[in-house]
Amino acid sequence: MHLPPLRSIGVFYQLGRLNSVSKAAEYLGVTPSAISQQIRTLEEQLGTTLVRKVGREVRLTETGERYFEMIAENIEHIWEATRQITGARTTELLNIRATPSISTKWLLPRLPGFIAENSGLDIRLDGSNEPVDFTRDNVDIEIRHGEGRWTGMHVQPLAQEMFVPVCSPKLAAAGSLDLADLQAMRLIHSVKSQLQWSAWFSAQSLPVDGNWQKIYFDRSHMAVDAAVSGMGVALESLLMMQAELESGALVVPIANAPSFMLTTQWLVCPPHHLRRARVKRFINWIDREARLWLESCVEIQKKI
Structure with a gap:
């Protein structure tokens, strides 16, 4: 033929x-x-x-x-x-949407690696908490915060996360507090987090005290930065604060601190977007980065 x-x-x-x-x-x-x-x-x-x-x-x-x-x-x-x-330059553009917290704390530090591997690809990163309407928005793929239940979408977990209480070492030294001591401290609340202080205390069979000293933020990265500045104790994911724990800007003030394992960040797109070579390249790259991140967290987890 x-x-x-x-x-x-x-x-x-x-x-x-x-x-x-x-x-x-x-x-x-x-x-x-x-x-x-x-x-x-x-x-x-x-x-x-x-x-x-x-x-x-x-x-x-x-x-x-x-x-x-x-x-x-x-x-x-x-x-x-x-x-x-x-010597021509392609004009192909990869449009990514991700929440401001995952963009700032996890994706941006790693993005240069993706750019180096894909020099012929332009990238737009839209940091927004607004879920993508793929029938209207010009977005290839989204890193979406939630429980992973979006009908009709390709949904892929980014990584399982460990949630632990953290604070500045100026506020409390690592391992210096008992569980009950936390309730006497100002607790930083990340209001959109899937794990709240009340659920964490209940899981430790401790009373949930509505009279805590509180400060509220609607972004995880703001809660992490507030903890670094000494405003109180935050309950956050290693995904959002690995750098701060490794540098010593944050410590876990509870000895043998109980931890929660959750998946809160998901790669989301319509199934037909997987046919786009740029989307497949991004998914393959970020999946590899997530595996490397989990491996790098092992030493931190041993200290918690």
Whole structure:
């Protein structure tokens, strides 16, 4: 059989990557009808249906999904080779949304590594607590805070986290307090955290005292910074404060402190976004970084 025109294959790849005729047309600088014509040519050549309409949108058929997966990596290699030969710079953009806390405390310090591995990719990091509406927002993937229950989405845990009480060593030395001593101290509350002080005390069979001295923050990174400054004792995840514990800016004031293990941060996107090479590269990279982070936490956990 004759091979399909490479132009048609390239058009199909862009359509599958962007999941939109109009976006593929805009990206390639052609009309939507030209996109449709190239897809028809490819389907006739292959003798199968690759794309179907769902309302006003298009979706790849099962055969189309399989074909896309088989060609995607090779197309990416062709683009990269062309870029290197011509010295041209790609304009592909990866849009990430993440909460301000995970962005500031965990993602940003590691992002240079991803940039170094993906020099042909522009990155936009949107630090927001507002969940993405993927039907409206131009976002490829989100690191979302919550319980991981989002129907119809690809949901992947970032890492299991350890929650422990922490404070500045100026406020209390490491291991110097008993559990009951905490209730006499000012407790820093991260109001959107999935683990609150009341649940932590209840799990230790200690009374929940509504008359605690309190200070409230609606961002975990603010709660961590408040603890570093000596405002009180925070109950936070190692994911948000590894650097502060390693530097000694924060300590765990309870000897053999009880800890909670939770997963609160999730990689979230529509399943069809996984066809985007830039999304797959980001997921593979961040999964590797999360594993390295867990390994680096072992020594800290031994001291708690």
